Amino acid sequence: MSAVDRSAGAGATYEAVIGLEVHAELLTASKIFCGCPAIFGGAPNQHTCPVCLGMPGVLPVLNRRVVEFAIRAGLAAHCTIAPYSRWARKNYFYPDLAKGYQISQYELPICAGGWLDVPVDGTTKRVRLTRIHMEEDTGKNIHDAHGSESLVDFNRCGVPLLEIVSEPDLSSPAEAGAYLRALRTLVRYLGICDGNMEEGSFRCDANVSVRPRGTIALGVKAEVKNMNSFRSVEKAIAYEIARQARVLEEGGRVVQETRLWDADREETRSMRSKESAHDYRYFPDPDLPPLLVSHELVAEVGRSMPELPDARRTRFVASLNLPEYDAEVLTSRRDLADYFEAVVAAHPNAKAASNWVMGDVLRLVKERKLDDALVITEWPVAAAHLGELIALIDEGAISGKIAKTVFEEMVATGEAPRAIVAARGLTQVSDEGAIAAAIDGVLAAHPDKVADFRAGKDKLLGFFVGQVMKATAGKANPTLVNRLLVEKLR
Numbered sequence: 369m370s371a372v373d374r375s376a377g378a379g380a381t382y383e384a385v386i387g388l389e390v391h392a393e394l395l396t397a398s399k400i401f402c403g404c405p406a407i408f409g410g411a412p413n414q415h416t417c418p419v420c421l422g423m424p425g426v427l428p429v430l431n432r433r434v435v436e437f438a439i440r441a442g443l444a445a446h447c448t449i450a451p452y453s454r455w456a457r458k459n460y461f462y463p464d465l466a467k468g469y470q471i472s473q474y475e476l477p478i479c480a481g482g483w484l485d486v487p488v489d490g491t492t493k494r495v496r497l498t499r500i501h502m503e504e505d506t507g508k509n510i511h512d513a514h515g516s517e518s519l520v521d522f523n524r525c526g527v528p529l530l531e532i533v534s535e536p537d538l539s540s541p542a543e544a545g546a547y548l549r550a551l552r553t554l555v556r557y558l559g560i561c562d563g564n565m566e567e568g569s570f571r572c573d574a575n576v577s578v579r580p581r582g583t584i585a586l587g588v589k590a591e592v593k594n595m596n597s598f599r600s601v602e603k604a605i606a607y608e609i610a611r612q613a614r615v616l617e618e619g620g621r622v623v624q625e626t627r628l629w630d631a632d633r634e635e636t637r638s639m640r641s642k643e644s645a646h647d648y649r650y651f652p653d654p655d656l657p658p659l660l661v662s663h664e665l666v667a668e669v670g671r672s673m674p675e676l677p678d679a680r681r682t683r684f685v686a687s688l689n690l691p692e693y694d695a696e697v698l699t700s701r702r703d704l705a706d707y708f709e710a711v712v713a714a715h716p717n718a719k720a721a722s723n724w725v726m727g728d729v730l731r732l733v734k735e736r737k738l739d740d741a742l743v744i745t746e747w748p749v750a751a752a753h754l755g756e757l758i759a760l761i762d763e764g765a766i767s768g769k770i771a772k773t774v775f776e777e778m779v780a781t782g783e784a785p786r787a788i789v790a791a792r793g794l795t796q797v798s799d800e801g802a803i804a805a806a807i808d809g810v811l812a813a814h815p816d817k818v819a820d821f822r823a824g825k826d827k828l829l830g831f832f833v834g835q836v837m838k839a840t841a842g843k844a845n846p847t848l849v850n851r852l853l854v855e856k857l858r
């Protein structure tokens with residue numbers, strides 16, 4: 369059994385088939401069919417009006433921005449953008465939607481086909497998309513702890529969503545996680561969704577089935593809901609694969625159903641038998657005209673698209689000579705890639721810039737919890753300053769070690785590195801005479817170690833280097849120290 373088999377949990381006999389349905393809340397100012405603000409939070413039912421409360425006699429008016437955002441997503445994912453698509457009513461009774469139906473798209477969605485190239489284990493996996501459609505979000509039911517009262521908050525009702533449906537192309541929890549991350553990166557790049565899984569603005573339902581390894585027919589699937597982090601999506605899928613494989617191994621049958629992930633008990637539980645499309649009595653919404661998307665609109669949206677993560681990653685490798693890994697980390701966020709490029713623009717040493725950004729800068733970003741933000745505006749240090757710091761190292765003005773001290777000072781004071789180096793007298797000593805004098809002092813203080821070295825204890829070189837650096841307050845040029853030490857000890 370390979371490691372992949374084990375991680376998938378399906379064992380050698382079964383293999384997993386996974387398709388994801390992702391709901392991404394769009395970052396429009398207002399809701400999809402009314403003028404209420406589409407923002408998270410607020411007092412319950414504060415952001416509501418007769419339209420999103422589903423009062424009789426009101427009419428929905430489509431927010432044009434939602435269509436533009438859907439086209440952005442569709443273009444980025446290589447979909448076909450439909451010149452003609454329709455709104456459909458998905459009918460169901462549940463108190464999170466007052467009017468008894470959700471306005472969605474059904475047989476004619478705005479985007480069809482397409483794919484996402486997903487980095488998995490050092491290779492790239494192409495995951496096909498079925499479709500991307502627009503719909504309105506529902507309200508939220510809040511149940512009190514005693515189970516005696518339920519409250520409804522319609523603030524979220526009518527917030528625009530994209531539903532992004534993948535083909536069943538994924539075959540392990542890790543692949544599903546990688547796809548989800550790539551998709552989140554993409555919607556954040558496009559500026560259409562903040563991708564916040566905890567707040568529920570980026571949600572994922574996982575369709576999971578297993579089948580005898582090597583066979584083609586799809587097994588019966590379960591749809592798993594209620595995961596609010598990448599980790600929980602992966603865990604829920606792994607659990608579900610193992611559960612279904614066990615059912616089949618014991619001679620049972622998997623039933624088509626909706627299951628809920630219980631994060632505390634780390635298991636999925638049956639919620640309801642799966643409804644099928646005909647239960648929803650989909651029909652074209654008579655309140656909304658068919659949606660016509662012109663070539664001009666698609667072209668206009670196309671012109672407004674930023675460079676996408678795949679293209680940027682490829683460019684970082686090809687023209688900046690960065691390792692794949694660096695390129696992937698740096699392009700994982702658009703603002704991070706922008707920041708990195710600004711550092712390189714200030715001083716063209718891409719690998720050094722990458723090391724600083726991936727190491728010291730990202731560490732601080734994490735510590736300050738800035739990495740949750742959609743766009744980081746408060747970088748710990750200005751990109752131009754970081755470029756200048758790298759320039760100082762490359763010019764030999766300061767050592768890499770001193771640079772760390774200067775960096776801390778930059779973080780603390782916001783000052784430019786040249787100013788810090790000048791004010792604190794941190795300029796590297798490259799004067800051979802001064803270094804030679806320091807070396808003589810160190811060698812004179814440790815005659816026994818000098819003798820040991822000459823008798824063959826090569827490892828002592830490090831000790832001497834350390835002592836000389838200490839004697840020069842870390843300012844001696846380390847290359848010179850090494851060379852002169854070896855000469856003198858010979």
Ligand code: ADP
Nearest residue numbers: 385386387388534535536575576577586587589
């Ligand atoms: P439903 O009619 O239950 O909504 P769909 O055919 O619309 O099912 O597919 C919904 C999602 O489930 C898609 O992401 C699709 O790739 C995935 N899917 C469909 N069949 C299977 C299966 N047998 N195993 C795993 N995923 C599946």
Ligand code: ZN
Nearest residue numbers: 402404417420
């Ligand atoms: Zn409203």
Ligand code: MG
Nearest residue numbers: 389533644645
């Ligand atoms: Mg479906």
